[in-house]
Amino acid sequence: MALALQTFATVKDANAALKAQGSRYLGGGTLVVRAANEGDVSVSGLIRSTEPSLSAIVVAGGKVRIGASVTMAAIGGHPELGMLAKAARAVGGPAIRNMATIGGNLFAPAPYGDFAVALLALDATVSTEESETPIETFLANRDGSRAIVTSVGFTLPPQGGFRFLKVSRVKPKGISVLSIAAVLQQAPDGTISSAWIALGCMADRPMRARAAEKALLGRKLTEDGVAAALAAAGEGTAPITDPIASAWYRAEVLPVHLGRLLLA
Amino acid sequence: MAKVPVQFTLNGSETAEFVDSGTTLLHTLRDKIGDTSPKGGCHQGTCGACSVIIDGELRLSCLTLAETCDGAVISTTSGLSENGILHPLQRAFLDTFATQCGFCTPGMIMAAKVLLDHTPNPSRDEVVEALSGNICRCTGYEPIIQAVLTAARSNSQNAA
Ligand SMILES: Cc1cc2nc3c(=O)[nH]c(=O)nc-3n(C[C@H](O)[C@H](O)[C@H](O)COP(=O)(O)OP(=O)(O)OC[C@H]3O[C@@H](n4cnc5c(N)ncnc54)[C@H](O)[C@@H]3O)c2cc1C
Numbered sequence: 001m002a003l004a005l006q007t008f009a010t011v012k013d014a015n016a017a018l019k020a021q022g023s024r025y026l027g028g029g030t031l032v033v034r035a036a037n038e039g040d041v042s043v044s045g046l047i048r049s050t051e052p053s054l055s056a057i058v059v060a061g062g063k064v065r066i067g068a069s070v071t072m073a074a075i076g077g078h079p080e081l082g083m084l085a086k087a088a089r090a091v092g093g094p095a096i097r098n099m100a101t102i103g104g105n106l107f108a109p110a111p112y113g114d115f116a117v118a119l120l121a122l123d124a125t126v127s128t129e130e131s132e133t134p135i136e137t138f139l140a141n142r143d144g145s146r147a148i149v150t151s152v153g154f155t156l157p158p159q160g161g162f163r164f165l166k167v168s169r170v171k172p173k174g175i176s177v178l179s180i181a182a183v184l185q186q187a188p189d190g191t192i193s194s195a196w197i198a199l200g201c202m203a204d205r206p207m208r209a210r211a212a213e214k215a216l217l218g219r220k221l222t223e224d225g226v227a228a229a230l231a232a233a234g235e236g237t238a239p240i241t242d243p244i245a246s247a248w249y250r251a252e253v254l255p256v257h258l259g260r261l262l263l264a
Numbered sequence: 265m266a267k268v269p270v271q272f273t274l275n276g277s278e279t280a281e282f283v284d285s286g287t288t289l290l291h292t293l294r295d296k297i298g299d300t301s302p303k304g305g306c307h308q309g310t311c312g313a314c315s316v317i318i319d320g321e322l323r324l325s326c327l328t329l330a331e332t333c334d335g336a337v338i339s340t341t342s343g344l345s346e347n348g349i350l351h352p353l354q355r356a357f358l359d360t361f362a363t364q365c366g367f368c369t370p371g372m373i374m375a376a377k378v379l380l381d382h383t384p385n386p387s388r389d390e391v392v393e394a395l396s397g398n399i400c401r402c403t404g405y406e407p408i409i410q411a412v413l414t415a416a417r418s419n420s421q422n423a424a
Pocket residue numbers: 024025026027028029030031032033034068069090091092093096099100101102103104105106107108111112113114115146147148149150174175176308309310
């Protein structure tokens with residue numbers, strides 16, 4: 001294995017080095033080193049930056065900014081991010097979570113990317129040195145993205161406003177059959193005034209369940225109230241097939257699990 | 265390719281080695297330094313046999329590049345016994361028959377050690393969670409869970 005690692009103190013210098021052919025950014029390495037171990041020769045050089053801001057979590061005035069090198073374990077254990085702990089702890093086992101970064105999760109292909117599903121429901125913004133991009137646009141264009149992601153920002157939903165569910169077959173921890181995140185706002189009478197629902201494994205990357213979101217508006221979280229949303233949940237999806245589950249199976253069980261999440 | 269110097273503390277001893285850039289910590293420990301307690305099961309992050317403790321955190325040495333460990337404090341299972349006396353976790357694994365072929369054992373013990381370092385009296389669920397990234401193909405897990413709970417009990421008795 002000929003994999004040269006270069007470490008830079010600043011993101012700026014690391015970004016410049018990333019322009020070289022065959023170079024790839026190294027986050028926690030759980031995907032990129034794994035690929036190299038498996039014989040992927042498309043990567044010949046790894047680049048990383050140790051700039052401290054990449055490892056910072058800032059929570060102020062209801063807004064959150066998480067540096068790209070922050071690990072799932074750090075998010076899962078952060079006292080002010082308790083709402084997201086379930087999603088962070090859904091990623092891998094303890095050792096993986098000590099290594100897996102939020103930056104890397106944005107690039108993880110399905111069945112991975114459970115935390116990116118949560119970020120999509122939170123309508124996060126993905127920052128690089130030069131730009132700030134809504135996560136949905138970022139995910140759509142990620143294959144061509146070369147710039148280092150520096151941080152991810154979002155507004156914390158009100159207490160109880162964020163829901164997350166990961167379905168896996170291996171207990172207590174396994175790869176996703178699917179994952180679902182939802183940020184719901186309810187009017188005082190209990191009807192849904194705003195709904196963002198994100199799905200994992202229902203395409204090659206996290207996607208919004210727009211038809212289900214629309215069908216929830218003005219409805220209550222009762223069996224009758226969510227029925228139209230569940231019927232629409234699969235609209236626009238193209239689930240993956242892998243050793244965990246077939247596309248058919250994923251499509252069949254999606255409404256069941258979305259129903260459990262909404263009625264919980 | 266030029267070699268890269270790497271220095272870290274391994275089981276209490278200062279260790280220095282020249283490695284090829286991009287070499288994994290697992291390869292460095294086993295084939296350069298000669299500490300064969302971390303095992304290479306899958307090299308994919310899936311089995312946990314290569315687990316080591318780096319700066320107090322459980323990590324997979326097969327997915328960690330040695331260069332990123334410069335200055336780190338690393339513990340492996342081979343550093344656990346003192347003066348020929350087994351660590352309580354090692355003792356408990358033997359006593360409860362939690363090891364058969366033994367391939368997963370050093371990784372299991374590292375995962376259990378991090379748990380007990382932070383949570384001296386874990387619940388059964390906490391033990392299961394702590395071992396959830398480690399695969400054993402022999403024991404069926406139950407004796408391993410019992411071993412960790414037994415070690416926790418013997419630690420707290422010794423402390424009392
Ligand atoms: C055994 C095992 C179990 C796993 N289980 C899960 C799971 O349950 N759920 C899940 O979501 N994932 C899982 N994963 C996948 C993976 O660990 C996570 O998705 C993780 O968050 C990836 O982050 P990383 O920092 O390790 O990425 P890396 O491997 O470092 O990088 C992955 C890709 O992202 C790019 N990248 C990383 N950081 C940046 C950045 N800041 N800017 C630009 N590009 C960047 C890299 O160049 C590379 O192409 C698992 C992996 C393994 C090995």
